[in-house]
Amino acid sequence: MKSALILGFVLLVGLWYLSFSATRLDRLHHRVETSWANLDVLLQKRAAIALEIAHSDLADPASSLLLTGAAYQARDADVEHRSVAESGLSGALSLILSDGLAHASDSEKALLQELSALTAKIGVAIAIHTDAVSSTQMVRKKLVVKTFRLAGTAPLPVTYEFESDVL
Amino acid sequence: MLTKKLTIGIVCPYGWDTPGGVQNHVRDLAEFLIAAGHTVSVLAPAIDESQLPDYVVSAGKPISIPYNGAVARVLFGPIAYARVRQWIGSAEFDLLHLHEPAIPSISLLACWAAEGPMVGTFHAAAKRQKVIFAIGPILEPAIEKLSARIAVSEAARLTLTDHLETDAVVVPNGIYAKRYSAGIFQQKWAGNTIGFIGRFEEPRKGLQVLVDALPIVARFAPDVKVFVAGPGDPREFEKHIDPQLRHRFEFLGKISEQEKADFMSSVSLYVAPNTGGESFGIILAEALAGGACVVASNIPAFDSLLGSGEFGALFESENSTDLAKVIIDLLRDQNRRKQLSIAGKAHAQIFDWDVVAQQIFSIYEMAMVGANGVSLSSDGRAWSRFLSRDEEKK
DSSP states (O other), rough: OOHHHHHHHHHHHHHHHHHHHHHHHHHHHHHHHHHHHHHHHHHHHHHHHHHHHHSSSSOOOHHHHHHHHHHHHHOOHHHHHHHHHHHHHHHHHHHHHHHTTOOHHHHHHHHHHHHHHHHHHHHHHHHEEEHHHHHHHHHTHHHHHHHHTTTTOOOOOOOOOOOOOOO | OSSSSEEEEEEEEEEEESHHHHHHHHHHHHHHHHHHTOEEOOOOOESSSSOOOOTTEEEEOOOOEEEETTTEEEOSSSHHHHHHHHHHHHHOSSSSESSSSSSSTTHHHHHHHSSHHHHHHOOOOOOOOHHHHHHHHHHHHHHHHSEEEEEHHHHHHHHHHHHHHHOOOOOOBBOOHHHTTOOOOOOGOSEEEEESSOOSSSGGOOOHHHHHHHHHHHOTTTTTTEEEEEESOHHHHHTTTTTGGGEEEEEEEEEHHHHHHHHHOOSSSEHHHHHOOOOOHHHHHHHHHHHEEEEEEOEEEEHHGGGGGGGEEEEEETTTHHHHHHHHHHHHOOHHHHHHHHHHHHEEEEEBHHHHHHHHHHHHHHHTTTOOOEEOOOOTTHHHHHHHHHHHHH
């Protein structure tokens, strides 16, 4: 009788722990998705601004060509090539920014300001996203998660190798 | 700028009526957000509930426990948990901002009880402790519910990555830089003077290091004077000072914010000889904003705040000979002093609330992406009901 009680109790605690772990994991997956969505929006915005800069007087024809190419690549890249394409865009932008500031007009200065505000946000968004990804990966490595397949069919999130100092 | 008006809940883990860095930060942040048109409610433990500003909700009387080498006034337990849940349910918060969610207080309880966009700010910097192996697994599931983490300094961020293996974005503590740069020069504090502000009785504030350095300084600068401001009993402390040098120390007691600004603008040197336990060093940011030439010990928080010596002079922590040397060099070199104070004043603008609140707010925006306000957590529903059943009976 007594041992049956204990067994029942242990079973209950075990079940509670399973449900707890499953909720935890679900929340983490959700965080990975939302933080990625957030980052994606910011990166798209950056590509749009890059195109605007490319079409402004800030860029000479050669760098305009370079920037337009990089911006389109960053927009079209699929998930695997995204980080390479974004780094390429960062590089092209920093080339322009390093010598294009002197003769900027007022509207172009506003554009550059918008870009630098966006860059700061992207930095934060990257930090939040990589953090979500790494904690999800850590929880999914746990034995209890693996044995009971608590992750279901959700794909294992992959770390995106962003350069930490975008621009 | 801050366009959409939000309802923000802020949780302060320490007793509201005891002075402290976290409490000041929460108060300033709340007031800044309210001034920007947001609706803010702060949940904090409080001893005297009648003295609270109207945006603060009391969570009950704090309990004093020894924590991290000091006495912390925190609050936890089933009744506090029920209060936290009630507070979360009482308003439709768009976002919760939890301060110090890794210490056993109501921030952790709120983190446990709520679901939705949450931002956590970590203030403390501490060396790695063994105990974390025991409490880590308990904290981890709660801490990872935070949508975004903020650390107030590089030191606090390292503590976080060390202890809980999670990263954070560094956003410094805020100051009202304009108040300090408006400080008026006071002749009574000018000359070959050294300023110190803080609870000088606490050994970690390091006033003793300055006292030990003074005999050497006095030999080279015979008219040097030290002004010590801050709460405490000077008579007890004066016993540790060489009788011949006692008249060089003047204790001002606790000074007002306005006096503090004047003080920073008037003294030749502001010395912060703290020996550790400091995570950010808000007083240094205030001194820089007030245009003081700062000398500080080279503990990590100060080193990074002063840009490794770019915005103020550093000396080897707890080494009074080195401190004396730095002080003498600076007292003799007016140009260098001026140079440091100008560089420091310009640098201090990045700690202004206008800048800092903007950074915090953009993190709020990111935390809220795709979420629909804060609600009570659904996990362990039976458990929560068990803990808060008294509340429901009423």
